[in-house]
Amino acid sequence: MFIDFLNLKNKNFTKNNLVVFYGKSGSWKSTYLDFFMNKKEFKDNIFLFHKEEKISFKKVKQKNIFIDEIVYFKQFIILFKYLFSWKRLFIATHIHPFFYKIFFFLYKWNYFFTDTNNKKIETILDEKKYKYSKESIKYFIKKYSWSFSDLEMILQNYKDENDFSIILHKFENECCVKYKNNY
Numbered sequence: 001m002f003i004d005f006l007n008l009k010n011k012n013f014t015k016n017n018l019v020v021f022y023g024k025s026g027s028w029k030s031t032y033l034d035f036f037m038n039k040k041e042f043k044d045n046i047f048l049f050h051k052e053e054k055i056s057f058k059k060v061k062q063k064n065i066f067i068d069e070i071v072y073f074k075q076f077i078i079l080f081k082y083l084f085s086w087k088r089l090f091i092a093t094h095i096h097p098f099f100y101k102i103f104f105f106l107y108k109w110n111y112f113f114t115d116t117n118n119k120k121i122e123t124i125l126d127e128k129k130y131k132y133s134k135e136s137i138k139y140f141i142k143k144y145s146w147s148f149s150d151l152e153m154i155l156q157n158y159k160d161e162n163d164f165s166i167i168l169h170k171f172e173n174e175c176c177v178k179y180k181n182n183y
Contacts, residue, residue, distance in 0.1 A: 002035055003028075003127070005120035006112050014041055017083055017107040019090045022097050023114030026149030029092035030068050032114065036090055037066055060087075068092045076103055083107060115145060124151065125164055132164035140168060 005028075013019050013036070021029040037046055047062040065082050069092040076099075082089055083104070093100075097111035118137055125132050144150040157175065158167040 002031065003120055003123045004035075005117050005123055006032070006114070008032070008035075008112070012041075013088075013110065016109055017088055018079075018100070018104055018109035019088075020097055020100055020109065020111040021090075021092050021114050022095070022111060023116075024094070024145055024147060026147035027115035027145075028120070028148060029114050032112070033066050033068050033090055033092050042090075062087075064088045064090065066090045070095055073099070079104070115147070120148070121151060124148065128155070130155075130162055130164045130167075136165040136168050140164075 019036070021032045023029050036042055037048065042064045045062050046064045046066055047058075047060045048066045049068065063086075065087045067079075067089065070076075070079070071094050073095065079089060079091075080103075097113075100109065100111060118141065121137055121140065122132070125137075140151070140154075144154075154167060154171050155164075158170060161167050161170070
């Protein structure tokens with residue numbers, strides 16, 4: 001199930017050189033890459049670097065390069081090489097867009113924060129028919145961030161309950177998850 005919480009479904013990125021999805025793990029950066037790889041204007045002309053694959057410069061004939069994901073500044077050299085060879089890049093990254101702005105200011109590009117939007121948590125709860133309060137959403141985000149992975153883990157523990165506020169309360173009282181912020 002794809003939830004377009006950034007409202008990008010009907011936007012045109014064919015004139016962009018660089019499209020950046022920034023966020024924490026589990027915030028759907030890679031899901032947005034998958035979505036764009038399957039759009040008709042891109043899907044027949046793509047090259048993909050998977051997360052596990054070492055990113056390196058390869059001569060490719062495809063116009064659209066999807067990179068999942070950029071973690072280190074030293075990988076920017078590879079991005080420059082692709083941009084200089086007139087490729088369009090779609091990137092999932094943990095590096096803040098500020099740094100892309102500094103290094104890639106000559107290029108037409110867009111960036112999107114994938115973990116700053118309450119709508120995505122609300123949307124998935126709505127899709128799964130859970131009741132919730134605005135306070136429970138705020139508390140979840142404050143404690144666990146905007147991560148779908150964390151949300152799914154919590155929901156799986158209480159499949160018989162349909163009120164997220166109650167689920168969150170039970171989870172807090174019955175389970176112990178240590179959350180470490182790596183950013």
